[in-house]
Every structure is written in C-alpha cells, then in structure tokens.
Amino acid sequence: DFGVYPTVSAEDMLDHFAVLKGVTRRSERKEVVKALLHRTNLYNVRKKKLGGYSGGMKQRFGIAQALLGDPKLIIVDEPTAGLDPAERNRFHNLLSEIGEHVVVILSTHIVEDVSDLCTNMAILSSGELLLNTTPREALDLLRGKTWKKLIDKSELAEHEERHDLIMSRLYAGRLQIHVKADARPDASFEPATPTLEDVYFSTLGDGPKPAAQAA
Known part of the structure; x- marks a missing residue:
C-alpha cells in the first residue's frame, strides 16, 4: 500500500506528476493523463478525490503514476494484497497488458499471482536466491x-x-x-x-x- 493526497483528484495528481516528469506543455500533459486514466480504467472516476478510492483503485492509480515517462521497468510489491476478487482480476488484467510492453518485476507471497502473471519466477530467502526458473518448470520439479x-x-x-x-x-x-x-x-x-x-x-x-x- 502507499499514501495518496486524499483531497486531490486522480486527474489533478497525475497532471502534477507529469509536470515533475518534465511534461511541461499543458496540451501534451492533458493527452498523457487522459491516456493513462483510460489505460488503468480510472477515467470515469478521474474527478473523484483519491481519499475516496478503494484499495484496488489506489493500486491502479499507482500504476498510472508509475507509467508516466514510459519506463522500461516497473517493480510492484504485493500489489494484490487486500483486494477483493473483482478488483484483483482487474489488476491482473492490467499487469498482463502492461507486461507486453514493459518489464514488470512482481514481489509477492501470493502464489496465484505468480502462476497467473509471471513468465519467469524466483524464490528468495534471507537474501539468497534458491530457485530461478519458469512456473511450468518449477511445477515439473515435483x-x-x-x-x-x-x-x-x-x-x-x-x-x-x-x-x-x-x-x-x-x-x-x-x-x-x-x-x-x-x-x-x-x-x-x-x-x-x-x-x-x-x-x-x-x-x-x-x-x-x-x-x-x-x-
């Protein structure tokens, strides 16, 4: 989970972050923010204050924020923890779609996230890499x-x-x-x-x- 400014709308907050990312032209920012809100399925609630967002909506807003600047790599930590099944499904679909264009590193203890989303997986313990393979090959071990x-x-x-x-x-x-x-x-x-x-x-x-x- 991460903090948000509860009295600011998603649209205004993304516009502010876009400025910080160097998107200074207002018309360009408007198009960038609009595209991200559509991509994360938040456009219809773009005027709603972030404090009124559900946990899943906040997670999707976080992804929209992370996508500003067209990063090549995104790291998400326990992204589906605490989400209801419907919101979890939406988030899975979003990460799968993003993963077609961006490298996504997913840190999670929820094994369903790994089987549903990951083409490669690793198991770490106390900083030591114990296993590095694909989910299919991992299952073949047993x-x-x-x-x-x-x-x-x-x-x-x-x-x-x-x-x-x-x-x-x-x-x-x-x-x-x-x-x-x-x-x-x-x-x-x-x-x-x-x-x-x-x-x-x-x-x-x-x-x-x-x-x-x-x-």
Missing part, C-alpha cells in the same frame, strides 16, 4: 513426486519423522499433508497435483511447515 493424505492432527509429528513433508493444511479439524517422494509412500497416500505453493515450501527447506487455516 510432478509425479507429490502425494497427499488426510490425517489427524495428532499424527503430524509421526509423518514429519517418516516423510519429506512439504506442507500441511487444516481442513475441518483434520490435516491434509503433502509429502515429496519418488514413489507412493504407502497405500494410504494419493497422487497430488503439485502447486507453486508446494514448490515454495519444498524449496525453502526440510523444516516442518506449520498448518495453515483453510479459508
């Missing part, structure tokens, strides 16, 4: 090697000792675990389609993974 099983919470410690546990998630009082193995660990396990979340946890290391509460 394809045919990911197995799932529903267990009682009391059984988790035993499975942590016996298996290469990728992750565990709580569902209605029981845990679904994903483990990594070249072959089915035993008849109680079923094949699981690997996700980028599995790749993330598996790449981070062998330590036990805390159960995440299902939404």
Whole structure:
C-alpha cells in the first residue's frame, strides 16, 4: 500500500506528476493523463478525490503514476494484497497488458499471482536466491513426486519423522499433508497435483511447515 493526497483528484495528481516528469506543455500533459486514466480504467472516476478510492483503485492509480515517462521497468510489491476478487482480476488484467510492453518485476507471497502473471519466477530467502526458473518448470520439479493424505492432527509429528513433508493444511479439524517422494509412500497416500505453493515450501527447506487455516 502507499499514501495518496486524499483531497486531490486522480486527474489533478497525475497532471502534477507529469509536470515533475518534465511534461511541461499543458496540451501534451492533458493527452498523457487522459491516456493513462483510460489505460488503468480510472477515467470515469478521474474527478473523484483519491481519499475516496478503494484499495484496488489506489493500486491502479499507482500504476498510472508509475507509467508516466514510459519506463522500461516497473517493480510492484504485493500489489494484490487486500483486494477483493473483482478488483484483483482487474489488476491482473492490467499487469498482463502492461507486461507486453514493459518489464514488470512482481514481489509477492501470493502464489496465484505468480502462476497467473509471471513468465519467469524466483524464490528468495534471507537474501539468497534458491530457485530461478519458469512456473511450468518449477511445477515439473515435483510432478509425479507429490502425494497427499488426510490425517489427524495428532499424527503430524509421526509423518514429519517418516516423510519429506512439504506442507500441511487444516481442513475441518483434520490435516491434509503433502509429502515429496519418488514413489507412493504407502497405500494410504494419493497422487497430488503439485502447486507453486508446494514448490515454495519444498524449496525453502526440510523444516516442518506449520498448518495453515483453510479459508
């Protein structure tokens, strides 16, 4: 998230930033601002004060601001955090469209953002690069090697000792675990389609993974 001037409209704020970017001719600024507002789907609310914008609208305004001056690279940090599904979809479409012309570096913990938006991905931990590949190739690392099983919470410690546990998630009082193995660990396990979340946890290391509460 980032701050905005709550009493200023999006149109006036972009006009001001355009001046700071060196667009001094009023007619040129007007066309630049108009194009950016259309591109980010904010033209119909261009007169509205930024303080009245939703979180998603503010994010799109931030992209409009970043696009001033025709940059070759844009870095966005956790852009969809806190957005509702409709606004998140709009933002995905916007970033995809921008990515056709500009290099976009996306920093996020939301794995769906990576699978939906990124042609290349990297996993970092404590400043160390652990994985650098494409989402498809990342999934191939675990394809045919990911197995799932529903267990009682009391059984988790035993499975942590016996298996290469990728992750565990709580569902209605029981845990679904994903483990990594070249072959089915035993008849109680079923094949699981690997996700980028599995790749993330598996790449981070062998330590036990805390159960995440299902939404």
